[in-house]
Amino acid sequence: MPKPETTKLLMSNALKKLATTKHIDKISINEIVEEASLNRQTFYYHFLDKQELICWTYDADTSKLMIGKDATQLSAVIEYIYSEKEFYRSAFTSEAQNGLREHFYKKCYTNCTKEVQAVLGNRKMKEGTLLQLAHFFAHAVTDCMVNWARTGTDDHLPQLLREHEMFVSALIKYSVDYCVEQDSQVVHKNAIGNSYDLSEDVALASQF
Numbered sequence: 001m002p003k004p005e006t007t008k009l010l011m012s013n014a015l016k017k018l019a020t021t022k023h024i025d026k027i028s029i030n031e032i033v034e035e036a037s038l039n040r041q042t043f044y045y046h047f048l049d050k051q052e053l054i055c056w057t058y059d060a061d062t063s064k065l066m067i068g069k070d071a072t073q074l075s076a077v078i079e080y081i082y083s084e085k086e087f088y089r090s091a092f093t094s095e096a097q098n099g100l101r102e103h104f105y106k107k108c109y110t111n112c113t114k115e116v117q118a119v120l121g122n123r124k125m126k127e128g129t130l131l132q133l134a135h136f137f138a139h140a141v142t143d144c145m146v147n148w149a150r151t152g153t154d155d156h157l158p159q160l161l162r163e164h165e166m167f168v169s170a171l172i173k174y175s176v177d178y179c180v181e182q183d184s185q186v187v188h189k190n191a192i193g194n195s196y197d198l199s200e201d202v203a204l205a206s207q208f
Contacts, residue, residue: 008046010036012057015050016087024054024090054091055103074111074141081145092149101146108138115169119176129179137168 014035018027029050033043047053061084065076081088091100113134120130 004046007038007042008053008056009060010038011043011046011053012060015053015057016084019087019090024050024087024094025096049098051094051096051099054094054100055098057087058091058100058103074108089149089152092146101142104145105138105142108141109134112137112141112168112172115172116176119173120180123176123180125176125180125183129183133172133175133179137172140168 011032014032015024015027018031018035027050029040029043032050032053033039043053047056061080062077065073065080088100092104094100113130116130116133116137
């Protein structure tokens with residue numbers, strides 16, 4: 001009996017092959033298992049639906065690009081996506097729920113959160129502010145990917161995203177520095193507002 005990962009890879013490769021001739025949303029489960037020489041029961045044993053297969057394919061592809069313990073460089077991911085652009089253009093423009101767009105956003109959100117925390121260092125920032133920054137920049141990267149996929153232009157994606165990544169990194173640094181400064185000013189103002197003049201208390205006490 002084939003190993004689970006081998007069976008999944010057979011279906012992943014079948015999906016990629018089919019995606020060269022039609023959009024992913026128009027590919028059926030029957031077509032995938034037929035191309036992979038498997039059956040529907042095998043498909044649903046491993047995957048809930050086609051979108052889960054797509055997301056598994058992305059994870060399997062990018063796991064080979066892991067750098068360090070748990071961080072994947074965006075530039076390396078983009079290089080690979082561009083090398084499989086027919087499949088990934090189709091996947092990023094899928095209108096199905098829980099597809100690659102949402103999955104890619106979650107991955108970006110995790111990475112952006114780590115990058116914000118790295119820039120922040122030992123400084124303090126409200127948790128809500130940190131998460132808002134990660135959310136904003138993760139959407140920026142994801143939207144750039146989706147726009148490339150939808151327009152179908154021949155722009156060299158790795159170069160485009162590499163420039164975008166540098167821009168995002170610079171903005172993250174600026175945004176973190178700005179938010180930390182704003183938070184420190186608020187704390188300072190509150191401290192001043194909560195302070196009082198002891199001489200007034202002394203003067204008031206002397207009247208009794």
